[in-house]
Amino acid sequence: MKLVLVIEVGISASKVGLVNQYGDLQAQFSVDHQKDRIIPNLYEKIIDGLETIGINYDDDIEKVGIAIPGYVDHMLGIIRYSANLELTNYNIKEEAEELFKKQIFVINDANASALGEFWTGVAKQYDSIIFYYIDSGIGGAVITEGKLSPGARGFAGEFGHGGGMFQDKYDCVCGLKGCIEPMSSTTGIVNHFKKSLKSKKNHPASSYFNNIETITFKEIVEVFENNEDPIEVILLLQEAVEPLVMHMATMQNALDPEAIILAGGLTQLDQHIIKIIKKNIKKYIIEMFAEELTIENAQLGNDSAMIGSAYYALNDWKIF
Ligand SMILES: [Zn+2]
Known part of the structure; x- marks a missing residue:
């Protein structure tokens, strides 16, 4: 073989x-x-x-x-x-x-990751998914009826940029306004934590961190691992991922997929991030769409893009 x-x-x-x-x-x-x-x-x-x-x-x-x-x-x-x-x-x-x-x-690498999870990972039982790859940047993919929708030129799934209205706090490197990436990517989350903690003396979440200037995403993950219910940190994280949640709601309403799949560094927050998204997305979603809403973390870790690009090479016809 x-x-x-x-x-x-x-x-x-x-x-x-x-x-x-x-x-x-x-x-x-x-x-x-x-x-x-x-x-x-x-x-x-x-x-x-x-x-x-x-x-x-x-x-x-x-x-x-x-x-x-x-x-x-x-x-x-x-x-x-x-x-x-x-x-x-x-x-x-x-x-x-x-x-x-x-x-x-x-x-595209995010499209490849989505195909990897779709072939052998968390999404193998689904026919339609919206896939978010959230790390220092945000990418994504749409799979409907068992096929990747790459767009006419392969540009589909660039969820990090565009849209205009997801947030008004941070400028984006792409030059557009309101993108989700500068606030909800792992880098964006860290920036939002730093900015918020610095802007308010004795911010209730600051006690969880040694040094506000040097907060990393790993430290935020550790707060969740080491504390039962770090409510002040949960509230800040909730704020940071609000643009992402709004984007997901838009996609859910538009495409009604079987599941939304999260991948990339953000999934280090494991079930904590799923809980926050599930709780907050209901504000923006039509009740009927929310009823069977499934949000899951990817399973293949760093291997998903390699496995997915093999799937793409083997089944080229599947995306058309
Ligand atoms: Zn942008």
């Missing part, structure tokens, strides 16, 4: 994996690359890496799936824009095919 070689491209290093037809990640390793030589660097190091683990590239690998951050035209395999990788209109598929000499499938 042949394998899919998957590459999850990061800023200075990429994760490489081998996935079989059942979605099992059979091996993985990491390779460094220079920003301006991503594909040539990856090719050389991957071929070496595969040899070390006893894989014959020509015989054992069927296809290559690439997951990458940014606006990805999945049909053409062109990265239209990636802020993290500083790339504009880069034809990664063409360059990769010249070197790798296999069929190359390119997909």
Whole structure:
């Protein structure tokens, strides 16, 4: 049985994996690359890496799936824009095919994560999900009737930006107003904590933190792990994720999915974040939609994008 070689491209290093037809990640390793030589660097190091683990590239690998951050035209395999990788209109598929000499499938990383969870993770029993990948940025994906909806150009699921009305406290790096990312991403949450605690002397939540200036998301998670009911911190977190909750309500009302799935660093808050979202989303949701509302945390952790890009490569037809 042949394998899919998957590459999850990061800023200075990429994760490489081998996935079989059942979605099992059979091996993985990491390779460094220079920003301006991503594909040539990856090719050389991957071929070496595969040899070390006893894989014959020509015989054992069927296809290559690439997951990458940014606006990805999945049909053409062109990265239209990636802020993290500083790339504009880069034809990664063409360059990769010249070197790798296999069929190359390119997909946005949040879309890939959603497909991973949909194939073998928490969403495998669902046909329709709204997927939020919340870390230092916010991405997402929509799967309806068992198919990823990538949008006409592959841009669907960019939930972090646009919309205009989700919050009016923080400017966004994208230049638009009211985006959810600057307030509800893990970085946004930390900023909101710092700003709120600094703006009020003896803020009731400040006693949970050693130093307001250096609060990290991990420390916020630890407050929940070490305290039964840290109400002052819950209230601040609730404020920070309010734009996210409003966005989710809009999506729930528009698409009526079977479940909303959360992934990324935010899920370190485990059931605490689910509880906060479930409680607050009812303010913005039509009662009938709220009745069977399911919100769950992803299961595959850091492997989801690799597994999902293999699924995409194996079942390309499924998204159309
Ligand atoms: Zn924005």
